[in-house]
Amino acid sequence: MPQLDSQWFVPQLVWLALTFLFLYIVMARVALPRVGGIIEERRDRIADDLEKANQLQQQAEQALADYEEALAQARSRAMAIANDTREKLKAEMDEMRAEADAKFNAQLQEAEQRIAAMKDQALSNVKDVASEAATELVSHLIGTSASASQVSSAVEAELAQSGHA
Amino acid sequence: MASEGADGHGSKGIDPMHQFEVKSLVDIQLGPVDASFTNASLWMVIVVVTICAFMLLSTSRRALIPSRLQSLAEMSYEFIANMVRDNVGKDGMGYFPFIFSLFMFVLFANMLGMIPWSFTVTSHIIVTFAMALFIFIGVTLLGFIKHGLGFIGFFVPSGLPVALVPVLFPIEVISYLTRPISLSVRLFANMLAGHTMLKVFASFVGLMGIWGVAPLVFMVGLTGLEFLVAFLQAYVFAILTCIYLNDALHMHSH
Numbered sequence: 001m002p003q004l005d006s007q008w009f010v011p012q013l014v015w016l017a018l019t020f021l022f023l024y025i026v027m028a029r030v031a032l033p034r035v036g037g038i039i040e041e042r043r044d045r046i047a048d049d050l051e052k053a054n055q056l057q058q059q060a061e062q063a064l065a066d067y068e069e070a071l072a073q074a075r076s077r078a079m080a081i082a083n084d085t086r087e088k089l090k091a092e093m094d095e096m097r098a099e100a101d102a103k104f105n106a107q108l109q110e111a112e113q114r115i116a117a118m119k120d121q122a123l124s125n126v127k128d129v130a131s132e133a134a135t136e137l138v139s140h141l142i143g144t145s146a147s148a149s150q151v152s153s154a155v156e157a158e159l160a161q162s163g164h165a
Numbered sequence: 166m167a168s169e170g171a172d173g174h175g176s177k178g179i180d181p182m183h184q185f186e187v188k189s190l191v192d193i194q195l196g197p198v199d200a201s202f203t204n205a206s207l208w209m210v211i212v213v214v215t216i217c218a219f220m221l222l223s224t225s226r227r228a229l230i231p232s233r234l235q236s237l238a239e240m241s242y243e244f245i246a247n248m249v250r251d252n253v254g255k256d257g258m259g260y261f262p263f264i265f266s267l268f269m270f271v272l273f274a275n276m277l278g279m280i281p282w283s284f285t286v287t288s289h290i291i292v293t294f295a296m297a298l299f300i301f302i303g304v305t306l307l308g309f310i311k312h313g314l315g316f317i318g319f320f321v322p323s324g325l326p327v328a329l330v331p332v333l334f335p336i337e338v339i340s341y342l343t344r345p346i347s348l349s350v351r352l353f354a355n356m357l358a359g360h361t362m363l364k365v366f367a368s369f370v371g372l373m374g375i376w377g378v379a380p381l382v383f384m385v386g387l388t389g390l391e392f393l394v395a396f397l398q399a400y401v402f403a404i405l406t407c408i409y410l411n412d413a414l415h416m417h418s419h
Binding site for chain 2: 001002003004005008009010011012013014015016019020022023024026027028030031032034035036037038039041042045
């Protein structure tokens with residue numbers, strides 16, 4: 001068995017020590033720090049990116065919240081304005097209606113007074129005409145002129161009887 | 166055909182141990198020390214150069230999005246880093262470069278040994294035993310440096326009746342002392358057996374002529390199995406080193 005040939009023990013040990021020492025130094029000094037650095041850098045980068053993404057998402061959510069708040073405010077303000085306007089218009093309208101009502105009432109009263117006055121005048125005219133006509137009729141019928149007071153009292157009595165006093 | 170094949174391989178084809186022979190390529194004598202550059206030395210150099218080339222060239226661009234080779238290098242880094250972290254703990258990370266070098270050395274030696282006509286560095290007991298002994302001595306020294314003479318308490322299982330201590334203490338010490346032997350023989354025997362079997366069946370392919378197809382098919386499956394063994398033995402070697410290191414650092418009761 002060649003493995004038990006002790007002639008080659010020492011050369012193998014010498015070269016094993018040399019080559020392994022070289023390998024250890026290269027790995028420990030150069031290769032492993034480099035690979036570790038690469039892995040760490042990537043991990044940091046990914047963590048960084050994730051953090052940035054989180055921040056952006058938070059910003060976006062904040063913006064959405066702001067927008068919704070602004071929208072709600074605008075809506076409530078619009079509603080308030082609409083309410084105000086409606087109330088103001090209603091108040092104005094009520095005032096105008098009250099004014100108009102008052103004016104119309106005044107005109108109505110005036111008109112009623114005028115009508116009453118005209119009616120009175122008309123009635124008194126009727127009395128005069130009736131008295132005149134009665135005087136004419138009496139003079140034509142009986143040939144004597146009746147006294148004006150007699151005639152007018154008779155007319156008044158007659159008018160009162162027909163309900164026109 | 167059959168006789169030609171047998172002649173072509175000559176006595177080497179029949180001798181499955183020929184592949185393990187060490188030959189001097191350059192005779193070097195450093196004082197009393199024979200430091201001849203042999204085919205074993207050549208393959209140690211090839212293993213180390215391949216590992217360095219793999220680790221350094223694949224990561225030379227330091228790409229944030231890794232190429233295939235770079236992710237392979239990163240995977241091996243994280244594989245061993247996790248192994249050390251899980252089996253030794255955070256304070257074991259100082260030994261990470263050593264465990265990593267050890268794993269890569271054994272893995273690449275095993276894998277490159279699968280190339281036909283190559284030489285398997287880890288198929289020599291002197292190499293695996295030297296590594297195991299180095300680990301054993303290092304870990305034992307570390308245990309005494311960390312815990313002083315208290316490290317001897319590691320050989321007394323906790324909760325043991327005092328009467329049993331004289332019986333169990335020697336058993337524990339002996340089982341501890343056999344660690345370098347089991348560690349080195351496991352790797353060496355696996356490599357030796359696997360390569361010998363491959364060689365035997367490969368010589369059957371030539372000797373059996375047309376019927377050599379049968380051992381050829383078997384060889385294909387066996388080669389796949391040997392690749393698995395090559396990785397598995399490197400893994401076992403590294404993880405056992407981690408466990409021994411953990412024993413020395415933390416003296417966990419067993």
